Each structure stands twice: as C-alpha cells, then as structure tokens.
Amino acid sequence: MDGLGAGVWGLVALAVIAIVAALVLLARRGRGADGGDLLARVYVMMERDSAARLADGEAQRTRLDQFRAETADRLGAMAQSLTRDLAEARVRQSEALREMAETSARQLDAIRATVDERLHEAVERQMQTSFQRVLEQFTAMQKAMGEVSAMTAQIGDLKRLFSNVKTRGGWGEAQLRAILDDVLPPGAYEANCRLREGSAEVVEFAVRMPVRATTPPLLAIDSKFPTEAYERLLDAVDRVDAEAERAARRALETTLKIEARKIAAKYIVPPVTVEFAVLYLPTDGLYAEIARIPGLVDEIGRTCRVMIMGPGLLPAMLRTIHLGYVTMALEERTDGIARLLGATRQEMLRMDGVLERLARNASAMSSSIDEARRRTRVVAKQLRGLDGIDPDAAPAMDEGAAERGETEFNGA
The missing domain is CATH 3.40.1350 (Trna Endonuclease; Chain: A, domain 1)
Structure with a gap:
C-alpha cells in the first residue's frame, strides 16, 4: 500500500505542475486586469484541490491502515491454523512412526526367533552329518591302514620271495x-x-x-x-x-x-x-x-x-598263432567237403545210369502192356460171338468200350 500512495502523490504533483505551467502561459498571453483575478481563482482552485487531495490521502491512509490490520489479523489466524495443523500432523506422524517401529520390532523378533530356530536345527543336522561322515572316514581310514599294513607285509613277503632266483x-x-x-x-x-x-x-x-x-x-x-x-x-x-x-x-x-x-x-x-x-x-x-x-x-x-x-604283447602274438590253428581246421574241413562233393558226384552218375536202365525197362513194359491189351480185345470179340451177339453189328460199341478200358487202365 505504501507504493500505491507514492504513485498517487506523484500523479498529484504532475497535475499541479501542469496547471502551473498552463497558468503561466495564460498570464503571459493576457497581461491585464483580468490576469490577476484569473490567478487568484486558480490559486483558490489549487488550494481546494490540494485540500481535497489531502482528505483523499488521509482517507486512503486510513483504509490502508485498516487493510494492513485486517491482513495482519488474517495472516496471524492463518499462521495459528498452520501451526496447529503442523502440530497435529507431527503428533499423528509420531504416533504412526511409533506404531510402525513397534510393528517392525515385533516382526524382527519373530523373524529372529524363526531364524535362530532353523539355524539351530540346520547346525544340529550339519553337525550330526559331519560327525557321521567323520566317523565313516575314520573307519575307512582305519580299514585302509589295515589294508596298507597287510599290503606292506605282502610286499615284504614278495621281496623275500623274489630274492630267490x-x-x-x-x-x-x-x-x-x-x-x-x-x-x-x-x-x-x-x-x-x-x-x-x-x-x-x-x-x-x-x-x-x-x-x-x-x-x-x-x-x-x-x-x-x-x-x-x-x-x-x-x-x-x-x-x-x-x-x-x-x-x-x-x-x-x-x-x-x-x-x-x-x-x-x-x-x-x-x-x-x-x-x-x-x-x-x-x-x-x-x-x-x-x-x-x-x-x-x-x-x-x-x-x-x-x-x-x-x-x-604276448597274448596278441599267441592269438595270431591260435588263428593259424583255426585256419588249418577250416582248410581240413574244406578238404573233407570237397571229398564229400566228389563222392556225391560219382553217386549221382551211378544214379543216372540206374534211372536210364529203369526208363528202358519202363518202355519195354509199356510195349508188353499194349500187346496184352490187343490180345485181350481179340479174345473179347471171340467171347461176344459165343454169347450170340454179332461181332460186326456193334463194332463201334466194342471200339468205344475198348477205348474206355484203355483210358481207365492208363489212368490207373
């Protein structure tokens, strides 16, 4: 508000200076009887205007003081309210932090108890396993030491044994x-x-x-x-x-x-x-x-x-010699098979001769059978004549019967 009053007073001063300048110009133009009156009127107007401006300034100052007082009151109330809100927020924050700390402490205690319990169980299991392993290794070491002692004794025996040529x-x-x-x-x-x-x-x-x-x-x-x-x-x-x-x-x-x-x-x-x-x-x-x-x-x-x-190396050479024995056995078997095949060939040649003689005998037998059939037909004709049947009346029948009999005989 101090800046606003200074601006108003500056405007007033500029207005006064402008009016004085105008009056001076008028006085220079119209020097005469009316000039004095005009100046007097202007002076009176200026005093009135100054008084009015002073009154306005006092009123503005009064309003400005009131505004300052109201602003100060408002700012005080706002500061008190802000202080009270901050205090309440601080109290709530302190309570929340205390509750969080208590909750964290309880959770940490529970976690610590769980970790301690599991760690104790794990340590006990590990100690039992390690102890069992140590016992097993100790037993194995004792067994190995016994075997080493026995082996040492055997080596000594071997040395004494091999000392003799x-x-x-x-x-x-x-x-x-x-x-x-x-x-x-x-x-x-x-x-x-x-x-x-x-x-x-x-x-x-x-x-x-x-x-x-x-x-x-x-x-x-x-x-x-x-x-x-x-x-x-x-x-x-x-x-x-x-x-x-x-x-x-x-x-x-x-x-x-x-x-x-x-x-x-x-x-x-x-x-x-x-x-x-x-x-x-x-x-x-x-x-x-x-x-x-x-x-x-x-x-x-x-x-x-x-x-x-x-x-x-020696077994490899001996296996080569053994393979030579196997090869000899195979060669002997091959010779036996060749001799067997030769004997079989001779037997096949003999069988071919036998089959040839059998074929000749079969041919002679077939001729004998044909001759016997022919004689049988002749006898049959003579027998039909004795039964009263004309032999010349049914020659076709006799030939058909003969052919049927030949067919049946050949099929048999």
Whole structure:
C-alpha cells in the first residue's frame, strides 16, 4: 500500500505542475486586469484541490491502515491454523512412526526367533552329518591302514620271495603257462621241451606252429626276470639320482643282452624251431623300462633274433598263432567237403545210369502192356460171338468200350 500512495502523490504533483505551467502561459498571453483575478481563482482552485487531495490521502491512509490490520489479523489466524495443523500432523506422524517401529520390532523378533530356530536345527543336522561322515572316514581310514599294513607285509613277503632266483623264475614260468593255457588250444605247446638230441638244455615252453608238416616247427619262449637291475633302477628314479639311473639302465641293458644271446644260442635250432625265439618279461613295468631304452628292442631282435614281450604283447602274438590253428581246421574241413562233393558226384552218375536202365525197362513194359491189351480185345470179340451177339453189328460199341478200358487202365 505504501507504493500505491507514492504513485498517487506523484500523479498529484504532475497535475499541479501542469496547471502551473498552463497558468503561466495564460498570464503571459493576457497581461491585464483580468490576469490577476484569473490567478487568484486558480490559486483558490489549487488550494481546494490540494485540500481535497489531502482528505483523499488521509482517507486512503486510513483504509490502508485498516487493510494492513485486517491482513495482519488474517495472516496471524492463518499462521495459528498452520501451526496447529503442523502440530497435529507431527503428533499423528509420531504416533504412526511409533506404531510402525513397534510393528517392525515385533516382526524382527519373530523373524529372529524363526531364524535362530532353523539355524539351530540346520547346525544340529550339519553337525550330526559331519560327525557321521567323520566317523565313516575314520573307519575307512582305519580299514585302509589295515589294508596298507597287510599290503606292506605282502610286499615284504614278495621281496623275500623274489630274492630267490628259482622262486622268481618259477613265478614267471607259472604266469607264462597261464597265458598259454588261456589263449592256445589244448596240445598246442610243450613244457620243458628238449630241442637238441642228447642235450641237457630244455626250454620252458615250445609252441607248435600251425603249418602243414609231419613235424611242425616250434617257437621257443623263455621267461626272464632281472629284478636286481630293475630294483636299482626304480630306487634311483625315486631318489631322483640321474647318474645312478643311467648306471642302472646300462646294467639292465647289459643283463638283457646277455640273456638274449643265451636264448639265441640254446633255443634257436632250425628246422626243429623257427628262426626266432621269445624272451618273456613277467611285468609290464619292466617291459616299459626296457622299451624306454633307445634301440634296445630292435637291436636284440636284429642281432639275436629274439623278440622281447611282456604280459600285454604276448597274448596278441599267441592269438595270431591260435588263428593259424583255426585256419588249418577250416582248410581240413574244406578238404573233407570237397571229398564229400566228389563222392556225391560219382553217386549221382551211378544214379543216372540206374534211372536210364529203369526208363528202358519202363518202355519195354509199356510195349508188353499194349500187346496184352490187343490180345485181350481179340479174345473179347471171340467171347461176344459165343454169347450170340454179332461181332460186326456193334463194332463201334466194342471200339468205344475198348477205348474206355484203355483210358481207365492208363489212368490207373
């Protein structure tokens, strides 16, 4: 409202200035007796107008004060109402928050109790399961320890057993015999066979080769088990001693070459035997170490004509020999079938001759039957003459009867 009053007073001032300016112009134009009166009237009018304006200003000021008082009262009432509403809203919000907090607390307590109960049950189950598993593992470990102890004792027994050369050779020979019995047919090999007449040397096993001959050649198979050199090699590998490992491999190579030369000198006796022999190693581990030495197997096969085989390779060769026996049996059966077919052909030729003679006899029999029928018709004519029937009166009937009788006879 202060701004409105200032604007009104500005307008009043501008109006006064405009009136004064107009009066000055009029005074300059009409200088005379009437000019003074005119100014006086203007002055009076101006005072009146000023007084009226002052009265209006006072009235406006009064109204403005009243408006300010009313506005202040309204604003006060609004502020009180707003304050009261805010206080009530704050109280309601506090109550709602307190109820929410209490509800959340109750729900959290219920959730905590449920979680604690389930967690307790899960922990108990897990502890029972873990304890049971621990007991089972402990039992299994005790059992395994017992088995390890038993295995250790057995290994010690095996070491003591294999420390004897004869026992070691007997074990290799028994294993080789089991393989031969499992693969070859009965009677396909001989044990402890003497290859030379008058010689005391006998080979452990001699396999008869599947060939057509009066005396089939033999394949000599001898088992060797150089455990000393092999154990030194394994011990050097366990100790990661490269120099000792090389020395053990050289010793094993030397031992094997010596044994191969002995087998070649004793057990390769053509034509009693084939041109080669087999040196059998009882374990695949030993054969793997021999095969790992570069060129050893090829050199022994080339120079000594001795094949080195282990438990994994020997059955394959024996199955090849067994297949040769099967082939021979098939060839013998083929020869028997050929002889049977030849005899059958001869019998068929004889049967053809018999059938030919039977056909000639059948032809002669047919001629005899025709002659007998002809004679029968002649006799029938003569008999009809004796019965008083003219033989010439019914020749057609006789011929028809004869034809019917021939047809019935042929059909019979």
